Structures are given as C-alpha cells and as structure tokens.
Amino acid sequence: MDMMLQVWGGSFYLINKMCFSLAEGRDDQRKRQLKLWGWVIYILGVPAWVTILILKHNWIAASIEAGGVSAMVLGLFSVYQDNGKKHGILDGVATVCTYGFMVLGVGFSLYDYHGLNSVSQVLEIGVMVGFLLGSYYLAKERYIGWLFFMLMNGSMGTLMLLQDKPILAFQQGVSLCFVVYGFRSAIKTALDGEKEIMIG
Numbered sequence: 001m002d003m004m005l006q007v008w009g010g011s012f013y014l015i016n017k018m019c020f021s022l023a024e025g026r027d028d029q030r031k032r033q034l035k036l037w038g039w040v041i042y043i044l045g046v047p048a049w050v051t052i053l054i055l056k057h058n059w060i061a062a063s064i065e066a067g068g069v070s071a072m073v074l075g076l077f078s079v080y081q082d083n084g085k086k087h088g089i090l091d092g093v094a095t096v097c098t099y100g101f102m103v104l105g106v107g108f109s110l111y112d113y114h115g116l117n118s119v120s121q122v123l124e125i126g127v128m129v130g131f132l133l134g135s136y137y138l139a140k141e142r143y144i145g146w147l148f149f150m151l152m153n154g155s156m157g158t159l160m161l162l163q164d165k166p167i168l169a170f171q172q173g174v175s176l177c178f179v180v181y182g183f184r185s186a187i188k189t190a191l192d193g194e195k196e197i198m199i200g
Contacts (some may be wrong), residue, residue, distance in 0.1 A: 002052075011045075017038075036080060039076035059106075064132065126154070131148075
C-alpha cells in the first residue's frame, strides 16, 4: 500500500511540474493546454500525498496539501476561462480555505509534538511557505512562484528522505530540476517581452 501511494503521489506531482515547466515560453494555445493538464494532474495526486503525510504525522504538510486544493481549482479555473479577468469570490474562497487548513495543521502539529521541537516540523514549514506562495503566484501568472516551489521541493524531498520514502524523495529531486527549468524559461520569456516593448 505504501509503495502504491508513493508511486501514485510521486508520479502525478512530477507530471504536474513537467507540464508547468514545459508550458513556459510556449505559444498561448500550447501553454494553456499544458497548464490545464498540470492543474488537473496535481489535483488527482492530492489524495495519495495527504494519506502519506497523515500516516507520518506530518500535519502541517498534510493540511497544506488538502487546503491547497481550492488554490489549485482557482489556477485551473483561471487557465480554463483564459479571459484575464479576476475571480474575486473564488480567490477569496481559495484564500480562506488554504489559510484555514494551515492554521488547523500548524495547531494540531504543535499539539501532537508538544511545541515546535522536531526537524520534520521545520521542513514542513518550508513546504507550507513554498506551496502557499508558489501556488498563489503561479495561479496569478507570476514567475516568482517558481522560487517558492524550489523551497517546497527541497523541503519535501529532505522530509521524505528522512522518513524512508525513497520514491518520493527521488521524485522531489527530479521535480526540482523541472522547477528550475520552468523558472529560467519564465525569466527568459519575461525579458523577451520587455525587449519587444522597448523596441516597439
């Protein structure tokens, strides 16, 4: 069961990062298609990750994964609509859900561990910050989100390595490579856009 969950969660999250990173620098239609697949695949990988994290008492990371589904739906909806409009109500729901789950997860972790006194909790905080801000900024089409995903992947990979989840640790390492690629592509696209504006 554990191995199946690792393969399920790891492969879905890796494919998500591949779709997002390969979307950078593509034409609008291809970019939209890759991002749609990326958000859907991410959402489908959540149950496996939440199960794995709960079984290891990683309450902070589990709550972020569960609460972040609303932000993922926001990202999916934004790409699907593809009209550049802001989605105030959905954005508000995503924010409340994400931060509400975060408070619950941190609170339960502090209760379960009798404070902040374990390496796993520190790594989970890195996952939390990276996931929250990375997902938020990428949903808003801001390339700085890739930097927070680097923090998330590094923290989660280390956590999985310490908790004897080699498949997930390896997946996080490979995902980090795609995150770096996505960040570099996003920077290049942004710089090319600025050049075009200056020339025009």
